[in-house]
Amino acid sequence: MEAASVQQAGATQPRRRSKGIPERRLAIMMVAPSMILIAIVAAYPIIYAVWLSLHEYSVRVAGLSRWAGFRNYSNALSDPAWWAAFEHTLIFTVVSVALELVIGLGMALAMHEAFKGQGLLRTVVLVPWAVLTVVTAIMWRTMFVSPYGFVNTVLGTQTVWLGSEPQALIIIILADVWKTAPFMALLILAGLQVIPGEIYEAAKVDGATTWQRFARITLPLLMPAILVALIFRTLDALRIFDLPYVLTQGQNGTSTLSTIAQEAFATNRIYGLGAAMAVLTFIIVMIVSFSYIRFVGGNIRGLADE
Amino acid sequence: MRGRFGLGAALAVSACALVVAACGGSSSSSSSSGGGGGSSSSSGGVTVTGAKVIDPSSMNSPPKGTIHYCQGKDTTGAGKAVVSEFNQKYAAQGYKVVLTEFPASADQQRAQFIQRQQAKSNDCDVFSSDVIWTAEFASQKWLYDMTPYVNQSRTKYIPAPLETVHYAGKYWGVPETSDAAFLFYRTDKGTAPPATWQAVYQQAAKQGGIVYQGAPYEGLTCDFLELGFAAGGQVLDSSGKKSAFNSPANVKALQLMVDGIKNGAAPKAVTTYMEPETDQAWTSGKYGYMRNWTYAYAADNTSTSKVKGKYKVAPLPAFEGGGKAGILGGHNSVISTYTKNPGLALKFSDFYASPDFQKTLLLKFSQAAVIPDTYSASDVKKAIPYAPELLQALRQAKARPVSPVYPQISQAIYKNVNDALAGRVSPADAIKKASDQINSALSTF
Numbered sequence: 001m002e003a004a005s006v007q008q009a010g011a012t013q014p015r016r017r018s019k020g021i022p023e024r025r026l027a028i029m030m031v032a033p034s035m036i037l038i039a040i041v042a043a044y045p046i047i048y049a050v051w052l053s054l055h056e057y058s059v060r061v062a063g064l065s066r067w068a069g070f071r072n073y074s075n076a077l078s079d080p081a082w083w084a085a086f087e088h089t090l091i092f093t094v095v096s097v098a099l100e101l102v103i104g105l106g107m108a109l110a111m112h113e114a115f116k117g118q119g120l121l122r123t124v125v126l127v128p129w130a131v132l133t134v135v136t137a138i139m140w141r142t143m144f145v146s147p148y149g150f151v152n153t154v155l156g157t158q159t160v161w162l163g164s165e166p167q168a169l170i171i172i173i174l175a176d177v178w179k180t181a182p183f184m185a186l187l188i189l190a191g192l193q194v195i196p197g198e199i200y201e202a203a204k205v206d207g208a209t210t211w212q213r214f215a216r217i218t219l220p221l222l223m224p225a226i227l228v229a230l231i232f233r234t235l236d237a238l239r240i241f242d243l244p245y246v247l248t249q250g251q252n253g254t255s256t257l258s259t260i261a262q263e264a265f266a267t268n269r270i271y272g273l274g275a276a277m278a279v280l281t282f283i284i285v286m287i288v289s290f291s292y293i294r295f296v297g298g299n300i301r302g303l304a305d306e
Numbered sequence: 307m308r309g310r311f312g313l314g315a316a317l318a319v320s321a322c323a324l325v326v327a328a329c330g331g332s333s334s335s336s337s338s339s340g341g342g343g344g345s346s347s348s349s350g351g352v353t354v355t356g357a358k359v360i361d362p363s364s365m366n367s368p369p370k371g372t373i374h375y376c377q378g379k380d381t382t383g384a385g386k387a388v389v390s391e392f393n394q395k396y397a398a399q400g401y402k403v404v405l406t407e408f409p410a411s412a413d414q415q416r417a418q419f420i421q422r423q424q425a426k427s428n429d430c431d432v433f434s435s436d437v438i439w440t441a442e443f444a445s446q447k448w449l450y451d452m453t454p455y456v457n458q459s460r461t462k463y464i465p466a467p468l469e470t471v472h473y474a475g476k477y478w479g480v481p482e483t484s485d486a487a488f489l490f491y492r493t494d495k496g497t498a499p500p501a502t503w504q505a506v507y508q509q510a511a512k513q514g515g516i517v518y519q520g521a522p523y524e525g526l527t528c529d530f531l532e533l534g535f536a537a538g539g540q541v542l543d544s545s546g547k548k549s550a551f552n553s554p555a556n557v558k559a560l561q562l563m564v565d566g567i568k569n570g571a572a573p574k575a576v577t578t579y580m581e582p583e584t585d586q587a588w589t590s591g592k593y594g595y596m597r598n599w600t601y602a603y604a605a606d607n608t609s610t611s612k613v614k615g616k617y618k619v620a621p622l623p624a625f626e627g628g629g630k631a632g633i634l635g636g637h638n639s640v641i642s643t644y645t646k647n648p649g650l651a652l653k654f655s656d657f658y659a660s661p662d663f664q665k666t667l668l669l670k671f672s673q674a675a676v677i678p679d680t681y682s683a684s685d686v687k688k689a690i691p692y693a694p695e696l697l698q699a700l701r702q703a704k705a706r707p708v709s710p711v712y713p714q715i716s717q718a719i720y721k722n723v724n725d726a727l728a729g730r731v732s733p734a735d736a737i738k739k740a741s742d743q744i745n746s747a748l749s750t751f
Binding site for chain 1: 523
């Protein structure tokens with residue numbers, strides 16, 4: 001409908017336009033600033049990183065570089081350290097996002113109910129999200145440092161949490177869930193609030209139970225919001241850096257794709273290899289986000305049609 | 307239409323993954339325009355050719371002007387002091403130095419300096435470089451070759467700190483401050499520190515334990531090499547091109563540390579300790595020994611500390627069947643090749659290393675001076691009770707391997723040593739794996 005009316009509007013005044021700038025050119029000019037901006041902030045770094053990843057830059061001799069083809073990629077992919085980081089990142093992503101989704105959904109449903117102190121609850125729930133990740137990491141480090149952290153005191157144990165596998169990774173997952181479940185809740189709450197109340201009333205009249213209303217109305221209509229939240233969180237999780245960097249320095253089974261790329265690029269200044277690792281992360285992130293939109297996005301349509 | 311949106315959205319969001327890496331590298335392109343080849347003899351290892359050489363006489367009457375001195379966050383106040391004393395002395399002659407403070411973190415300081423040098427900027431005429439960065443900066447031709455200047459006064463320094471600026475047969479800076487670790491021992495539990503590391507671990511098992519920095523980071527490389535070097539171990543062979551790390555001496559040193567954790571002489575938690583956690587453990591009063599840098603002498607003697615007034619320090623002990631060793635910390639002043647006034651830069655570096663200011667450093671700021679005479683002055687001995695021990699610790703300490711790929715060498719050491727301390731691999735396997743990784747680091751392009 002809207003599209004049609006716009007076309008009509010355009011068709012009624014072709015004469016006036018033709019005297020000034022042609023419509024097509026005008027369109028290009030109006031889009032140009034944002035395209036240039038995207039090119040600067042998104043396209044350039046991507047192309048530049050790919051360019052870097054196809055070269056080798058000498059760490060020992062000033063100014064020496066050479067074409068490397070895909071050698072940086074084959075070096076990264078044949079390194080067990082890369083595969084270990086890949087595995088840790090995957091485990092971290094799957095477990096933390098799943099927990100965040102469940103807890104976030106619960107939080108959102110609680111916050112959505114009308115009751116006294118609702119505003120206070122919403123504020124309190126959001127506090128962890130407002131804390132900087134590095135501060136979160138330092139906080140959790142203090143809690144779990146052995147043997148003086150309060151966790152050991154409370155549990156009466158002497159466990160070296162951050163120095164053992166798989167405890168270290170579990171703590172990183174918990175810290176991430178603590179920090180980002182509220183973010184998940186916020187996005188889902190926004191989705192909940194746009195579901196019209198009449199649908200529930202109609203369902204009640206038809207005799208639907210609470211569970212039926214949740215499973216048949218809330219969840220399907222919430223799917224788009226959940227999908228957005230999932231994409232955000234998954235992509236963030238795949239790039240996890242600060243928590244392992246501060247909590248464990250990437251040791252004890254907590255190295256991730258980002259910590260090893262940072263180490264190669266920034267610490268060791270092996271720019272080609274570091275860039276190749278970053279590009280690999282980029283490709284993984286792209287595949288994941290694309291399949292989300294492709295497969296889960298399709299499901300939404302199916303559910304909505306039902 | 308939906309598919310198009312999907313691809314676009316996927317591209318846009320995943321772009322974020324790249325931005326960090328690309329930004330860091332953007333400045334490197336300026337210094338890496340020459341492609342191809344790379345078979346020149348200079349890529350082989352330890353020769354740096356064609357570097358600018360400082361003229362020692364240029365500091366006598368350099369052109370008037372202002373230079374910038376960059377260093378990490380001035381937590382002690384020594385940076386402000388050296389700059390203001392220099393300016394007071396030379397303002398009349400038209401010379402001025404401005405202090406630029408970088409972040410407190412060593413990694414950040416290194417990154418900030420590298421970015422400026424890659425951009426050929428003269429933001430930092432003189433930089434206060436951590437002792438482990440010299441070779442890397444020199445091999446990138448970012449530093450003046452200071453050999454003619456250093457040769458004029460080589461004997462005035464404690465030998466070990468001078469070795470930290472020695473790379474490829476040349477001197478690339480002037481020592482500013484030094485540092486070495488002490489063995490802290492409790493005077494209420496025993497009168498004298500044990501003479502050997504083996505005895506330290508035996509005593510520690512009975513006296514609450516020993517704490518040190520065992521987390522996977524630079525500190526662990528130091529902590530391990532202190533034992534490894536004392537046992538007679540090495541990291542690189544004399545050519546500097548091959549690993550000499552896989553030796554019985556290094557395995558023995560690591561075995562002692564691993565056994566210490568197994569039999570309770572050191573808490574298992576040391577595998578996660580950096581300096582703050584070590585101090586926290588020490589001041590709790592539970593432990594009999596601590597390995598830490600000189601700063602802890604004053605820092606752990608606060609009113610909340612349960613060991614206040616109950617400890618002393620000693621230079622690190624010998625290793626049975628080996629000798630004494632230690633690892634040098636500290637900073638050197640290096641002069642950027644992009645400075646417009648190398649003469650004034652050298653004048654400032656020379657002032658920093660002058661006997662007068664070195665004494666101020668030790669007396670007022672508790673920083674280890676690099677000139678031995680400083681330690682014997684009577685007012686120094688009075689104010690710094692551990693001055694004789696410090697000088698001895700500096701004399702027996704050694705420099706960490708001087709190499710442009712030092713960060714990788716250090717990672718190979720601390721990651722594998724940490725694995726062994728945590729009981730994931732045997733000491734022999736850890737040393738072998740570290741040695742292999744050092745060799746592959748040395749063959750980095």
